Amino acid sequence: MPELPEVETVVNGLKPQITGARLVAVSNSGKNLRYPLPDFSTLLQQNIQTVERRAKYLLFHFEHGQTLIWHLGMTGQFHVLYRSEQVAKHEHVTLTFEDGQTLRYRDTRRFGYVGLCDTNSLAQHKWFTKLGVEPLLDDFSGDYLRDMLKTRKTSIKQAIMDNHIVVGVGNIYASESLFRAAIHPQRIASHLNKKEYQALVAHIRSVLAEAIEAGGSTISDFVKTDGKPGYFAYSFNVYGRADKPCLTCSKPIQKVVQGGRATFFCPQCQKRK
Numbered sequence: 001m002p003e004l005p006e007v008e009t010v011v012n013g014l015k016p017q018i019t020g021a022r023l024v025a026v027s028n029s030g031k032n033l034r035y036p037l038p039d040f041s042t043l044l045q046q047n048i049q050t051v052e053r054r055a056k057y058l059l060f061h062f063e064h065g066q067t068l069i070w071h072l073g074m075t076g077q078f079h080v081l082y083r084s085e086q087v088a089k090h091e092h093v094t095l096t097f098e099d100g101q102t103l104r105y106r107d108t109r110r111f112g113y114v115g116l117c118d119t120n121s122l123a124q125h126k127w128f129t130k131l132g133v134e135p136l137l138d139d140f141s142g143d144y145l146r147d148m149l150k151t152r153k154t155s156i157k158q159a160i161m162d163n164h165i166v167v168g169v170g171n172i173y174a175s176e177s178l179f180r181a182a183i184h185p186q187r188i189a190s191h192l193n194k195k196e197y198q199a200l201v202a203h204i205r206s207v208l209a210e211a212i213e214a215g216g217s218t219i220s221d222f223v224k225t226d227g228k229p230g231y232f233a234y235s236f237n238v239y240g241r242a243d244k245p246c247l248t249c250s251k252p253i254q255k256v257v258q259g260g261r262a263t264f265f266c267p268q269c270q271k272r273k
């Protein structure tokens, strides 16, 4: 499933290609995605002002004041191709622009979904009202995290994966940032000290930023042909390394299941306290 860094990379890849483009036609395969597609007619003859990311949604802001909201689901991909290239299997939505380019949305499993909203009421849209802060923005700080978690009895790992608190910290990134911050993933979320909340925030940011940077070099895979969604080639310290030696202390990495998701950690470097 595309995670925050992958979505950010897709946005960065699309921006130079479709900013300013005027939409002239929209066609679809006739198959629904997760939900029925919106009526695109109010977007015709309108220009895309910019593309942004919020959580794992792509936001296509149009100059006349509407925003197309797009979630990639499990297997969604965008490809920018010329109009002359035939629509391929699994390309369920095609946006055609005045300059002859098309934006193809391919989604083999069709868990992706699309919505349309007035740009100035985006924050009130049902998909956004309950979302927490963006991890890469200043709102996400040690003080914020401490304040949000002060009564939480869940584990710290499940807490940082909770979208109501902070968005886009997926399973892999949660394990990796807890390792870097030397925090045991099963500790009670409210029991960390101030320095630990600060360290955790700093490491969540750096893990995500590094993944985005790693994605930048493979950008063509995401927005041109033959792209595969998924995790970037990115070296993990603990994720997927059960029983292998810790890269810091050589003790075997342990795997536990929390909230149905695998967690990897080093029992020596991440003490329970």
Ligand SMILES: [Zn+2]
Binding pocket: 246, 247, 248, 249, 250, 251, 266, 267, 268, 269, 270
């Ligand atoms: Zn270790």
